[in-house]
Amino acid sequence: MSNPRPLGFDAIAEARRQWETRGWDAPAAMAATTSIMRVHQIVLAVVDEALRPFDLTFARYEALVLLAFSRQGALPLGKMGSRLMLHPTSVTNIVDRLERQGLVERTAHPTDRRTTLAAITEDGRRVVSKATEAVSATGFGISTLDDDELDQITALLRKIRVDAGDFPA
């Protein structure tokens, strides 16, 4: 997963130089985008590694956390999808998997017979707790940054999320 032989230079800075040399547009946006993609890969690798002993992926872990944080410990699949920005079929798949692992149970909605609730089990809560310890211990792969820098990232990226209509400003 990691590179046996890392590059000797900053590939993104180099790409930006070339981009500008060719007179292509928006080099700063290109560099930031590519950085986001790269760091996404890095963080995902670190987190998935930490979650492997629990037989969880980041997607399933995130779903589990969402349920653990919800008031009733249960949510409609559709609501999970919009929270996690996932396609309905992906939610079905994730809940299928978590259910097979005994971490979640499908429950009927009290009034709407169309909707299915995913409810976290006791086992699910135990696993989230342990998994969270493991993930936190890795610092999410971004522990080089101090809290101030982390908050800067969160704030900058929040603007992008607002612009994308993720939520109102």
Next chain:
Amino acid sequence: MSNPRPLGFDAIAEARRQWETRGWDAPAAMAATTSIMRVHQIVLAVVDEALRPFDLTFARYEALVLLAFSRQGALPLGKMGSRLMLHPTSVTNIVDRLERQGLVERTAHPTDRRTTLAAITEDGRRVVSKATEAVSATGFGISTLDDDELDQITALLRKIRVDAGDFPA
């Protein structure tokens, strides 16, 4: 892909509140990580949308740009993998696809018979150029930020890449 009804609040800020309430560790890192994941989804959706008319994904586009920027317009598959942080099998798949599209050709390495070179074709160069225009026009989905903010993101994320061993500082 996009949410029909966006959330009415900042889901990440809310998650952070809950995270802290439970006394879980590294809330700032959690918030930054989740922000990166979310923005990654957003940017990828925007870029892939812009690339769809060219029958390209971001991964294939990135590979094509890499070849266009290379001195000879050709690189060993392995080198492409380390540059793009991709598994060898993924590179094989991507080059397969690009070759079928006529944007790339497999060439023999002059001295090492093990390695295969992927060489961008004239058609490939034309398509990269057009695709880049289309992608740039979207501002990569992050055009709300000015160049200064974009550079802040790039700089902050660079620290993470260095820490991950992406390249020496």
Next chain:
DNA sequence: CGAGGTTAGTTGGAATTCCGAGTATCTGTC
């Protein structure tokens, strides 16, 4: 040389994600 280890790339299989389509249920309007 030549045996053992390393490196480059490919193949088959599992997991994940999305899209299109389909079924069931609810809701608004006449």
Next chain:
DNA sequence: GACAGATACTCGGAATTCCAACTAACCTCG
């Protein structure tokens, strides 16, 4: 009350990614 449209979820299929295992070619050192 009934019908048209919207909403909630699931199923089948395509694409992508990674892992494990494999073949072919190179390289080191005795």
